[in-house]
Amino acid sequence: MRILIVEDEPDLLASLAQALREEGYAVDTADNGDDGLFNAEGTDYDAIVLDVMLPGLDGWEILKQLRKTKKTPVLMLTARDQTRDRVRGLDTGADDYVVKPFDLEEIFARLRAIIRRSANKTTNVIAIGEVKIDTAARTILLKEKSVEITAREYALVEFLALHRGEVVTRTQLYEHLFDENESSLSNLLDVHVSNVRKKLGAEFIATRRGHGYCIE
Amino acid sequence: MIPKSIKWRLQLWYGLILVVVLAGFGFTAYQLERGRQLGRIDDELHRRFDVLAKAVHGPPGQRGEPRFNRPPPDQLPEDGPPGLDFNPPQQFNLPPQAANLFDANSADQFYFIIQGRGKNEIARSENVPRAEMGFNHFFEQENHLDNPPKPAPAEDFKDERVIFRSLPSGETILIGCSIVPELNELKATALKLTLVGGIILFFGLAGGGWLVSRALRPIENISAAAIKISAGDLSQRINSAEAESELGQLAAVLNATFARLEAAFAQQKQFASDAAHELRTPVTVILTQTQTALNREREPASYKQTLEACQRAAQRMRKLIESLLALARLDAGQEVLKRLRFDFAKTVDDSIALVEPIAAEHGVKIFTELESLEINGDSERLAQVVTNLLSNAIQYNRADGEVRVKLKLENGLAILTVADSGHGIANADLPRVFERFYRADKSRTGAGNTGLGLSICQAIVTAHGGTIEVSSEENVGTTFTVRLPI
Numbered sequence: 001m002r003i004l005i006v007e008d009e010p011d012l013l014a015s016l017a018q019a020l021r022e023e024g025y026a027v028d029t030a031d032n033g034d035d036g037l038f039n040a041e042g043t044d045y046d047a048i049v050l051d052v053m054l055p056g057l058d059g060w061e062i063l064k065q066l067r068k069t070k071k072t073p074v075l076m077l078t079a080r081d082q083t084r085d086r087v088r089g090l091d092t093g094a095d096d097y098v099v100k101p102f103d104l105e106e107i108f109a110r111l112r113a114i115i116r117r118s119a120n121k122t123t124n125v126i127a128i129g130e131v132k133i134d135t136a137a138r139t140i141l142l143k144e145k146s147v148e149i150t151a152r153e154y155a156l157v158e159f160l161a162l163h164r165g166e167v168v169t170r171t172q173l174y175e176h177l178f179d180e181n182e183s184s185l186s187n188l189l190d191v192h193v194s195n196v197r198k199k200l201g202a203e204f205i206a207t208r209r210g211h212g213y214c215i216e
Numbered sequence: 217m218i219p220k221s222i223k224w225r226l227q228l229w230y231g232l233i234l235v236v237v238l239a240g241f242g243f244t245a246y247q248l249e250r251g252r253q254l255g256r257i258d259d260e261l262h263r264r265f266d267v268l269a270k271a272v273h274g275p276p277g278q279r280g281e282p283r284f285n286r287p288p289p290d291q292l293p294e295d296g297p298p299g300l301d302f303n304p305p306q307q308f309n310l311p312p313q314a315a316n317l318f319d320a321n322s323a324d325q326f327y328f329i330i331q332g333r334g335k336n337e338i339a340r341s342e343n344v345p346r347a348e349m350g351f352n353h354f355f356e357q358e359n360h361l362d363n364p365p366k367p368a369p370a371e372d373f374k375d376e377r378v379i380f381r382s383l384p385s386g387e388t389i390l391i392g393c394s395i396v397p398e399l400n401e402l403k404a405t406a407l408k409l410t411l412v413g414g415i416i417l418f419f420g421l422a423g424g425g426w427l428v429s430r431a432l433r434p435i436e437n438i439s440a441a442a443i444k445i446s447a448g449d450l451s452q453r454i455n456s457a458e459a460e461s462e463l464g465q466l467a468a469v470l471n472a473t474f475a476r477l478e479a480a481f482a483q484q485k486q487f488a489s490d491a492a493h494e495l496r497t498p499v500t501v502i503l504t505q506t507q508t509a510l511n512r513e514r515e516p517a518s519y520k521q522t523l524e525a526c527q528r529a530a531q532r533m534r535k536l537i538e539s540l541l542a543l544a545r546l547d548a549g550q551e552v553l554k555r556l557r558f559d560f561a562k563t564v565d566d567s568i569a570l571v572e573p574i575a576a577e578h579g580v581k582i583f584t585e586l587e588s589l590e591i592n593g594d595s596e597r598l599a600q601v602v603t604n605l606l607s608n609a610i611q612y613n614r615a616d617g618e619v620r621v622k623l624k625l626e627n628g629l630a631i632l633t634v635a636d637s638g639h640g641i642a643n644a645d646l647p648r649v650f651e652r653f654y655r656a657d658k659s660r661t662g663a664g665n666t667g668l669g670l671s672i673c674q675a676i677v678t679a680h681g682g683t684i685e686v687s688s689e690e691n692v693g694t695t696f697t698v699r700l701p702i
Binding site: 009011012014015016018019022079080082099100101102103104105 | 489492493494496497499500501502503504505507508509511512522525528529
């Protein structure tokens with residue numbers, strides 16, 4: 001899962017990015033409105049964390065521009081907690097709204113929720129055959145037994161599971177699993193796929209030669 | 217029992233007045249009508265009395281010789297009243313012109329009874345309404361020989377109008393008539409008067425009520441609006457349609473007051489909300505920094521970073537809280553300003569020395585043109601103003617820019633100008649730079665920038681009885697001018 005954070009307070013931006021990376025997300029950051037919009041329009045993020053008060057374009061403006069081209073789920077951060085601000089945010093096209101100061105846990109949960117909703121899933125457990133993926137706990141069960149899995153491998157499984165039945169291209173996977181700072185070593189993805197197959201069974205992820213990967 | 221409502225008191229009062237006036241008027245009218253009716257009847261009665269008196273005494277010339285046809289002796293009534301009178305009862309013949317007046321078929325039925333000297337009845341007309349009717353029904357006392365104009369008739373004869381008079385010759389003549397039609401007419405008149413009075417009273421009360429309601433409507437509006445305002449809805453205004461009336465003017469004054477109240481409240485609310493808003497971001501930083509750090513074991517260097525970020529956030533909050541408190545004190549007038557004479561030029565010089573290192577860091581040069589002058593005030597607070605203006609002038613300047621500081625005496629005012637050569641402030645932002653938390657530059661990254669600096673400057677200068685103004689030209693620079701009474 002790849003996420004963009006647009007926030008102008010450097011200490012807040014840094015800790016949010018770190019926390020989300022540690023949660024297994026690939027995170028890009030922008031500290032002003034113009035960069036934020038540029039990134040948001042150029043990449044298919046799984047979600048965007050967007051502050052309202054920004055130098056340059058403000059959060060409302062970014063959201064308005066972005067909604068012309070993309071449906072990326074957006075979580076607004078704001079210090080304003082008046083109802084009219086919240087209504088405005090949701091009406092402009094925000095998927096959720098968090099008022100500062102917030103707890104990290106709440107940000108995590110709301111991000112999971114908007115990502116899940118955008119993939120048309122209503123619960124946080126995805127069951128595929130004998131494999132169960134708990135997107136809240138970020139764990140995978142095989143035949144009701146917990147499977148040791150790295151954050152990156154989990155992200156790969158979750159992304160494919162959320163797009164179950166679709167063929168996901170390697171480019172898409174790179175876009176969603178790695179942020180802009182990670183060099184996209186072409187075989188890194190193959191290594192992750194291979195590790196997942198070892199842990200969950202060779203048939204769990206099917207290869208569509210020339211197209212990409214797929215969970216049936 | 218008197219109602220509390222002004223409306224009902226007024227209604228009650230003029231209702232009462234109206235009733236008294238109408239009743240007085242109606243009673244007078246009724247009495248006049250009654251007098252007129254009875255006077256007419258009395259005239260008729262007197263006319264008939266004269267005729268009858270003449271008939272009893274015979275035509276002039278035969279005066280004193282009653283014209284009674286003595287009945288033949290065989291016709292003498294044997295059961296007549298006992299003959300106190302020496303004149304025996306006589307047959308009385310009504311002369312024809314008099315008979316007309318007592319015609320039983322005419323509309324007005326007049327009747328008569330004639331009594332002889334000895335109280336014996338000598339004649340009565342055929343149309344005397346009741347057989348038992350006699351003098352005793354009208355006399356209050358026996359031998360009443362005067363002319364009582366209005367004897368008190370017995371209860372049974374209230375409907376009769378009667379006069380009687382004794383003639384010099386001793387006979388007494390009673391003439392009467394029924395006044396039932398007149399009484400009925402009077403009753404109708406009374407009814408009419410009551411009806412007209414009632415209608416006038418009704419319209420009087422209704423019209424008065426309407427007028428009073430109309431006059432008092434502004435008061436109702438005022439109280440309705442005041443109730444809503446006291447309940448917390450400050451946006452309420454009095455609906456003052458009749459601005460011409462005295463109450464309309466009052467409503468206008470109250471509306472203006474409410475508007476000022478609302479503005480003051482809104483400003484306070486905005487200030488509190490802005491203050492909370494400004495505090496939220498540093499709190500968020502501390503929360504996310506610490507929560508991230510605590511999520512797992514970290515290197516010491518990472519903890520150090522976290523602590524530094526938390527410290528920055530806390531410093532920012534401290535600065536903000538200090539500014540907020542300073543403003544709140546200045547607002548409430550609690551900040552006691554020292555009132556001492558001091559050399560303002562020296563204060564400005566000291567402030568410049570204070571910011572010199574920052575200016576050097578930004579590559580900004582400061583030029584001064586200071587006239588030595590003494591003013592009355594709080595040197596510490598005014599130094600704060602100068603430092604603040606200088607910091608802004610340096611911070612928002614271009615690299616290698618300059619700041620010009622001038623102090624001079626003009627028209628009894630100390631005039632300090634701080635001009636920078638920065639990019640200036642957009643015209644749209646210019647009127648708002650002294651607003652609390654207003655930042656022409658939306659970026660919040662400048663940790664020292666609370667958005668309150670210029671508000672505090674303004675509050676301090678105002679507390680000294682001075683003014684602060686700003687003018688700016690984009691890409692040329694911004695000039696702040698402070699005028700202080702010396």
